[in-house]
Amino acid sequence: MKFSLWQTVVLSAFAISTAVAALIVTAAAVASADTLGLEEEAAFRRAVDRVAPAVVRIEPAGLSEAGIGGAAEAAPATGPSSGLVVDPAGWVVTTAFAVPTDATQAIVMLPDGTRQAARAVGRDLARGLVLLKIELAPGISLPVAETAPRSELAVGQWTLAVGRAWSTTAPSVAIGILSAKNRAWGRAVQTDASVSPANYGGPLVDIEGRVIGILAPLPADTAGMMAGTELYDSGIGFAVPIADISSVLPRLMNGETLRPGILGIGYSSRDPFTAPANIATCRVGSPAAKAGLRPGDTVVTAAGQPVTRIAELRHVLAPRYAGDTVELVVDRPQKAGGSVRVSARATLVAELPPWRRPMLGIVPDRSAGVEKADGKEKSGGVRVQWLWPEGPAARAGVREGDVVESIIEATGNDQPGAAEQAGDPLRVASPAALAGFVGGTEVGQMVRLSIRRGEKILPIEIATAALAADPPPNVPTVAGTARVERLEAPEVAKPPLVVMPAGDARTPLGVLIYFGPPPGTGDKADANAALAEPWLAAAAQHNVAVILPGADDPQRWSRMDIAALARSLESLRTRRPIDPARVAVAGRGAGGAFAWLVADALGPAVRGVALLDSALPRQATIEAAEPGRSRWVLFGQSAAQSLPKLAADRKRLEDNGFPVGILPEMLGETPPAADLCGWVEALGVL
Amino acid sequence: MRFLPLLLSLVITIGVSVDPSPIRAAPGETIAGAARKVVKLYGAGGVRGLEAFQTGILVSADGQIVTVMSTVLDAEEITCVLDDGRRYVATLTGIDPRRELAVLSIKGEDLPAFVLDESEPLPTGSRIFALSNLFGVAVGDERVSAQHGVVAGVIPLEARRGAYEAPYTGDVYILDCTTNNPGSPGGALVDWQGRLVGLLGKELRATASGIWLNYALPVAEVARGYREIIGGTPTAAGDKPATAAFDPAVLGVVLVPDVLDKTPPFVESTRPDSPASRAGLRPDDLLVAINGRAVASRSAVRQALAPLADGDPVRFTVIRGGAIVECDLGPRPPTVRNP
Structure with missing residues (x-):
């Protein structure tokens, strides 16, 4: 997290404005007793001395190279870190940084310098803590530090972050103040003392040496915007309150793994700080659904705490574990107007069944919803461009050229009141609006479409199906041409080639980023042309811009290339509109594994990943699919290649709710351009 | 940040x-x-x-x-x-x-x-x-x-x-x-x-x-x-010991083969009549420190051994059956160079 030039500019401005404040500080210091600073220094040392006997050094043990990931230059890797004795019988708490989830043992070095083998007995995944046990000789017990009562904590008080990673003999210390008492959604206190891998697992203590909490690389945002370790040296450090640890210590000693509790709702607003906790989606089978919550409900009380905004609900939910029960009160609007207050009791779970992307089997006209030349948005629904062969819509009698005007969930029963609950149908103004609605349903949900065909309006009921795993054969094509360009972008040294379809500049383009074999050192101009040539026809036929990135290091793809690619993609976006539903990354061989990493880096913007002659990269982490975070994955193989990991990868993805398809066997070295571009077109299916 | x-x-x-x-x-x-x-x-x-x-x-x-x-x-x-x-x-x-x-x-x-x-x-x-x-x-x-x-x-x-x-x-x-x-x-x-x-x-x-x-x-x-x-007499930077020159095999230690970079530094076997076998190192011992320096992974083992010169004492700390065991391998033998 080094500084860039712009930050220097900010600092310059800051330094000037601070000069005045600094003078005041200086004057105050001069006016006070000259010895105060040294007296405080003596108090710091006493505080460290008091807690030091309970602070241990943790050395990782039995790590694999894959676990280390060779990331020492980019991020904190695995070094020694710290731990705190929490029970005299040999129980030590440290963080998952010291003992990653794939490690079951670690070395504890006691203050006297002796090493002990330790077992990881329990884990708190919500807070990233690990409970270790070391076996002690009979009659031996470890010193436990005094704790500071939570009620006495005050923002601004001295705090000391103590660790043992730097030295095997003396503890290390960093000084700061308590910055906040309730951070990381209620899971931590915050300090400005320097917190880093060196003291993760060590205690944050007050000026008396009493333990406030355990220093931990907690992410500031539960959404994982920033991994916790990135915050070192930032002036932001977190400690999990010791009382929270004590309350679950018996469960951890019992060998339990405590997981964050999930309720299973989605909110109708993305802004947690201003919007009320209005429920937009309620996952089928989730604790919320089982408790009787419904889309449209607004949470007004959680665990006795009033809730007016999403953030307040998160504050209540984030500290809770799977298995914990939470009382909720919701306002439920009535068809007749007004609302009723409903109480519910939900037992949180560790994970939800993975979400599967549902589809109607309708591929809409891309230009629908695009502004016309006169500036007015085309209204009156979404035109069906083509239908998924044998898909739900095709079987229900929808035809190409039909216009979907509105959609509503059909309850499938005619009980009194069912219609009232369902509300009004959604007027479909754009493919995105229809996609949002379909994505919010579960596979198998009955929906009622209102379809305009010529002069007639037809109601058609369709049950959604899971997105088919294989792209359909014979995806419709359009006539057109494409040309090869260089996709120049600021700060991109080796701009990628792009195969750009000609045609109406207002039609949103699909995007396929393709990583072939690393370009190698022979950088000839005609080689570039050869690289692009196989894509020309397919790119034009499916209106797909194919980006062929350049590599910073000609021998291999590297993380440098990802940053450059993101800029190139932005540059493309300024030239032509991009269809957000049709952005995919593909790669072959080493480029395939890299494509997966690129997709991870680009986030939910990428809707599909194709790995050709490649398995998932070793370090791939796969989280269960959720609405808005799902990818269509394709594997492709040449005849000569065999991928022993393929079946395992496929199962792993499918278990997490990802559709996984297989491409026809590839012949030769030519990329399967037609298959891939057709697939990008098919990605737009609703 | x-x-x-x-x-x-x-x-x-x-x-x-x-x-x-x-x-x-x-x-x-x-x-x-x-x-x-x-x-x-x-x-x-x-x-x-x-x-x-x-x-x-x-x-x-x-x-x-x-x-x-x-x-x-x-x-x-x-x-x-x-x-x-x-x-x-x-x-x-x-x-x-x-x-x-x-x-x-x-x-x-x-x-x-x-x-x-x-x-x-x-x-x-x-x-x-x-x-x-x-x-x-x-x-x-x-x-x-x-x-x-x-x-x-x-x-x-x-x-x-x-x-x-x-x-x-x-x-x-x-x-x-x-x-x-x-x-x-x-x-x-x-x-x-x-x-x-x-x-x-x-x-x-x-x-x-x-x-x-x-x-x-x-x-x-x-x-x-x-x-x-x-x-006018600054000390020279000094020659760093070559990192790749030393082959741990001269100590008589054979680690479990590294499959897909997923294998921690476990001992597979020791050569008879080698410093490792004389020190009592056994199969399935997990190497955790060399001369007091923590070695969590195979690469850490290589890094810890690399700077040792001929004759430097070598001590392995291993986990065996859940307990820490110290193994003294004696002075480091010279590396045998391939002809």
């Missing part, structure tokens, strides 16, 4: 002048007194990642300056700006490649200067100020920036930046304030009485953990390096 601590800590650029005063532990006077002896240096660089500025400290009234050796000094002309805005052209007197120090001189007289006092090192927890040309924000006659913190620890330096490895491996002060930023190298570390206790080091990462280090070279080492440079 490392600018936050700066915002939170006391960053001071004061333009007032304070008379030299008796030593007291008053922060304002301490900083004002010490900052007069710190100079801003401008030289080569200016491209991304290579700043064209750093810091130096005056160590004699006639203009001897100690700073860290860096690309900034690779300039035809090094500009030195004092706290009162006086500008000098500095010439490079010499370098100490092992401690990565450099001595510059300017033609001045009666300049305020630090005493290179080789007193006892500061203990952990001592309050300090770091004074440096941090980010080059102090310009012209502005004093350098001051940060406050404590000595977080005193440890041997094991640091690198990319492929570059720091040649100095003696003790350094680890600081709890963020000094590993452009412009800081060569700055002064002073205690609350204004005494020079160290020289802020380069922007490096800890080898073991990969985190950026905030560190300073203790004044005693600075003084030694300064004397050697002035005396």
Whole structure:
């Protein structure tokens, strides 16, 4: 997290404005007793001395190279870190940084310098803590530090972050103040003392040496915007309150793994700080659904705490574990107007069944919803461009050229009141609006479409199906041409080639980023042309811009290339509109594994990943699919290649709710351009 | 994200002048007194990642300056700006490649200067100020920036930046304030009485953990390096032991083959009548430390063995059946070179 030039500019401005404040500080210091600073220094040392006997050094043990990931230059890797004795019988708490989830043992070095083998007995995944046990000789017990009562904590008080990673003999210390008492959604206190891998697992203590909490690389945002370790040296450090640890210590000693509790709702607003906790989606089978919550409900009380905004609900939910029960009160609007207050009791779970992307089997006209030349948005629904062969819509009698005007969930029963609950149908103004609605349903949900065909309006009921795993054969094509360009972008040294379809500049383009074999050192101009040539026809036929990135290091793809690619993609976006539903990354061989990493880096913007002659990269982490975070994955193989990991990868993805398809066997070295571009077109299916 | 601590800590650029005063532990006077002896240096660089500025400290009234050796000094002309805005052209007197120090001189007289006092090192927890040309924000006659913190620890330096490895491996002060930023190298570390206790080091990462280090070279080492440079006898950087030359097999240890980079350093077997078998190493022992240095992975094992010279004692710490066992392998045998 080094500084860039712009930050220097900010600092310059800051330094000037601070000069005045600094003078005041200086004057105050001069006016006070000259010895105060040294007296405080003596108090710091006493505080460290008091807690030091309970602070241990943790050395990782039995790590694999894959676990280390060779990331020492980019991020904190695995070094020694710290731990705190929490029970005299040999129980030590440290963080998952010291003992990653794939490690079951670690070395504890006691203050006297002796090493002990330790077992990881329990884990708190919500807070990233690990409970270790070391076996002690009979009659031996470890010193436990005094704790500071939570009620006495005050923002601004001295705090000391103590660790043992730097030295095997003396503890290390960093000084700061308590910055906040309730951070990381209620899971931590915050300090400005320097917190880093060196003291993760060590205690944050007050000026008396009493333990406030355990220093931990907690992410500031539960959404994982920033991994916790990135915050070192930032002036932001977190400690999990010791009382929270004590309350679950018996469960951890019992060998339990405590997981964050999930309720299973989605909110109708993305802004947690201003919007009320209005429920937009309620996952089928989730604790919320089982408790009787419904889309449209607004949470007004959680665990006795009033809730007016999403953030307040998160504050209540984030500290809770799977298995914990939470009382909720919701306002439920009535068809007749007004609302009723409903109480519910939900037992949180560790994970939800993975979400599967549902589809109607309708591929809409891309230009629908695009502004016309006169500036007015085309209204009156979404035109069906083509239908998924044998898909739900095709079987229900929808035809190409039909216009979907509105959609509503059909309850499938005619009980009194069912219609009232369902509300009004959604007027479909754009493919995105229809996609949002379909994505919010579960596979198998009955929906009622209102379809305009010529002069007639037809109601058609369709049950959604899971997105088919294989792209359909014979995806419709359009006539057109494409040309090869260089996709120049600021700060991109080796701009990628792009195969750009000609045609109406207002039609949103699909995007396929393709990583072939690393370009190698022979950088000839005609080689570039050869690289692009196989894509020309397919790119034009499916209106797909194919980006062929350049590599910073000609021998291999590297993380440098990802940053450059993101800029190139932005540059493309300024030239032509991009269809957000049709952005995919593909790669072959080493480029395939890299494509997966690129997709991870680009986030939910990428809707599909194709790995050709490649398995998932070793370090791939796969989280269960959720609405808005799902990818269509394709594997492709040449005849000569065999991928022993393929079946395992496929199962792993499918278990997490990802559709996984297989491409026809590839012949030769030519990329399967037609298959891939057709697939990008098919990605737009609703 | 490392600018936050700066915002939170006391960053001071004061333009007032304070008379030299008796030593007291008053922060304002301490900083004002010490900052007069710190100079801003401008030289080569200016491209991304290579700043064209750093810091130096005056160590004699006639203009001897100690700073860290860096690309900034690779300039035809090094500009030195004092706290009162006086500008000098500095010439490079010499370098100490092992401690990565450099001595510059300017033609001045009666300049305020630090005493290179080789007193006892500061203990952990001592309050300090770091004074440096941090980010080059102090310009012209502005004093350098001051940060406050404590000595977080005193440890041997094991640091690198990319492929570059720091040649100095003696003790350094680890600081709890963020000094590993452009412009800081060569700055002064002073205690609350204004005494020079160290020289802020380069922007490096800890080898073991990969985190950026905030560190300073203790004044005693600075003084030694300064004397050697002035005396014309700097110690050579020294030849680093070749890292790939030593084959652990000469110890008679065979590790379990590394399948897909997923295998921790478990012992598969030992060769009969080898140091490993004589030391009682057994199959399935998990290697956790070599000569007291933690080795969590196979690469750490290689790194720990690499610097050992012929005849150096070798001691393995292993986990066997959930308990720690120490195995003394005796002196390291010479590596057998393939013909």
